[in-house]
Amino acid sequence: MKRLLIALSLALVGSFAAEAAKIAAVRAVSADGRDENVGDVLARCRLKAGAEYDAQQCARDVRELRDSGEFEEITANVEEGADGLVVTYSFKRKMRFLAPLNVKGNDYWGVGKITKLADLKDGYAYGEADYAAAAGRIRKEYQKKFFPDVKVTPVVEPIPDSPGAVTVTMVIEEGARHKISDYTFEELLAFDFGVKKDEHFKGLKIIRFDDILKKFACTTIMNIHVKIWDYDDVDPMFEKIAGLIRQYGAEKQCYMMSSSDRRLRAFHEFAPDINLCVGWDGNKTDMLSMTNRALAVGAKKVQLFKPYFDQSSVDYAKKNGILCNVFYADDPDEAIRYIDMGIDCILTNDYLRVSNAVRAHVKELNK
Numbered sequence: 001m002k003r004l005l006i007a008l009s010l011a012l013v014g015s016f017a018a019e020a021a022k023i024a025a026v027r028a029v030s031a032d033g034r035d036e037n038v039g040d041v042l043a044r045c046r047l048k049a050g051a052e053y054d055a056q057q058c059a060r061d062v063r064e065l066r067d068s069g070e071f072e073e074i075t076a077n078v079e080e081g082a083d084g085l086v087v088t089y090s091f092k093r094k095m096r097f098l099a100p101l102n103v104k105g106n107d108y109w110g111v112g113k114i115t116k117l118a119d120l121k122d123g124y125a126y127g128e129a130d131y132a133a134a135a136g137r138i139r140k141e142y143q144k145k146f147f148p149d150v151k152v153t154p155v156v157e158p159i160p161d162s163p164g165a166v167t168v169t170m171v172i173e174e175g176a177r178h179k180i181s182d183y184t185f186e187e188l189l190a191f192d193f194g195v196k197k198d199e200h201f202k203g204l205k206i207i208r209f210d211d212i213l214k215k216f217a218c219t220t221i222m223n224i225h226v227k228i229w230d231y232d233d234v235d236p237m238f239e240k241i242a243g244l245i246r247q248y249g250a251e252k253q254c255y256m257m258s259s260s261d262r263r264l265r266a267f268h269e270f271a272p273d274i275n276l277c278v279g280w281d282g283n284k285t286d287m288l289s290m291t292n293r294a295l296a297v298g299a300k301k302v303q304l305f306k307p308y309f310d311q312s313s314v315d316y317a318k319k320n321g322i323l324c325n326v327f328y329a330d331d332p333d334e335a336i337r338y339i340d341m342g343i344d345c346i347l348t349n350d351y352l353r354v355s356n357a358v359r360a361h362v363k364e365l366n367k
Contacts, residue, residue, distance in 0.1 A: 021053045024084030031073060031092040037163065041065065041091055053078070053085050061089070070094055072127030094125035095156060095166040102169035108145065108177065114170060117141050131156055131168060138170060144196045149175035201349065210244050217248035223255045223277055223303065223325055223345060229263035230279075236263055242271040251275075255301050264297045272298075277325065280305035291317045303327055304343075314342045332357030 026049050028038035045061045047054065058076050065074045073092040078085055099122035101115045109117075118134040120126065126134075131154040142150040151173040159165040180188065185208075194204025209224075216222060226241065228234045245254050257277035258264050264276050276299035283289045287310050290302040294317075302317055303325040317324050328347040329335040335346050335354045339361060348354045 021080075022084040023047060023049050023051055023053050024081050024086055025049050026087045026089075028089045028091065031075075031090045034158070041089055044068075045089060047087050053087070058087065065089070065091065070125060072129065092127075093164065094127045094130075095158075096123060096125050096164050097168055098122065098159060098162070098165050102167060103172065104169060105172040105174070106170075108142070108147070108174055114138055114172070118170065120168065125164075128156070134168075135170060138172070142172075142174065146178045147174050147176075148178060151175070197349065209241075210248075213244060213248040213250055216253075217250040218253060221253050221255070221345070222250070223257055223301070223347070225257045225279065225303075226263075227258075229256075229258035229260050229267070232260075232262075236267070238267055238270045242267075242274060245271075245274055257301075257303055261293055261297050264299060268298050275300050277301035277303050279303050280308065280327075284308050287313045288316045291320055291322050294322050295320060301325060301345075303347075311341055318342060329354060336361045 026042060026045060026047055028041040028045070030036070030038070044065060046057055047061060058078070062074055062076050065071055070093060071091050072094050073090075075090045077088045077090065079088070080086075097120050099120075101111070101118055101120060103111045103114050106114060117138045119137065120131075120134055135152040135154045139150055139152045142152070153171045155169040155171055156166050157169070159167060185206075188206050191206065192203060193206050194201030212222070226236075229236055241256070245251055251273045252275070255275045255277040256264070256267060257279045259279040259281045261278070261281075264278065267274075268276055276294075276297060278290055278294040278297065278299045278301070280290065280303065281293070287308075290304065290309075290313065294300070294302050299322070301323040304313055305327050306329075309326070314324050323344045324342065325345040325347060326338050326343045328349070329338060330348055330350045332354050335348065335358055338346055339358055346354065346358070
């Protein structure tokens with residue numbers, strides 16, 4: 001956001017050029033009055049007192065000072081004085097940031113996280129626009145976490161006895177963090193849920209279960225994690241969920257998944273025609289427990305949770321006629337390893353890239 005401003009009157013320049021006007025004085029001033037060290041600026045300017053004025057050289061001086069990266073703003077102004085032209089270079093020097101970044105008012109994130117988001121490097125020179133951009137990066141990440149009213153203000157303060165050096169404090173007013181339940185569905189449609197995870201998924205929106213069924217019923221095997229079933233104090237909505245699945249004739253394509261065996265068992269009694277998938281319940285030691293749970297509740301699938309499974313988990317499930325999902329793999333090489341282990345389905349956030357790699361691998365195996 002660097003600016004090149006050359007304040008020259010065209011009429012004045014024309015008359016000066018016609019008369020081959022002489023330069024009476026060349027000056028440099030700090031635009032904000034904070035910098036008395038103007039010698040280095042004047043030393044780099046090629047226009048000198050006593051020489052004829054050259055508008056193109058004046059422009060080159062400004063451009064070269066700008067391109068040095070040391071200045072946030074550099075302008076040149078030419079005025080007619082009693083003894084000739086007076087050329088004044090006005091500059092605003094960037095400020096050298098000295099770590100650490102100070103943070104005030106933060107609660108949701110610690111100083112380390114906010115420092116990483118600000119991405120200010122110790123000893124580098126930054127302008128006001130750069131510090132504002134750092135605050136903007138922090139603000140954007142807060143907003144992804146549903147802090148819509150967050151305010152982030154950079155406070156830049158000179159360091160005494162260290163010319164050009166500053167400390168920076170990010171003053172944060174987080175405001176209330178909103179919950180999904182605070183919004184209507186129509187309001188939620190305005191949010192970018194993809195970018196909340198990563199820029200790679202920017203643009204992905206929230207959708208309804210029946211939108212998914214409209215698109216994929218009877219063409220796609222769907223593993224559906226019903227997260228409300230993981231909580232005992234939430235209405236499981238068995239009737240509504242089963243009704244939608246039956247409405248689209250997707251009973252054989254849907255596998256309803258939860259970590260709660262109690263909920264799975266209850267849903268199986270309510271809708272025995274719809275498949276179940278057992279989710280991980282936090283057991284980190286028994287590599288065979290998920291298959292045993294699946295057999296107990298009548299599930300046809302288990303959803304293994306990395307890293308808490310191994311080859312014995314897959315072999316035992318297959319031996320008992322249980323299909324295996326794994327959560328998750330966004331890396332194609334990792335997905336291929338799971339296929340080689342005998343995994344039937346891989347959950348991924350990056351379907352196209354992982355699917356292409358797996359298809360190519362399977363094709364190679366079948367040659």
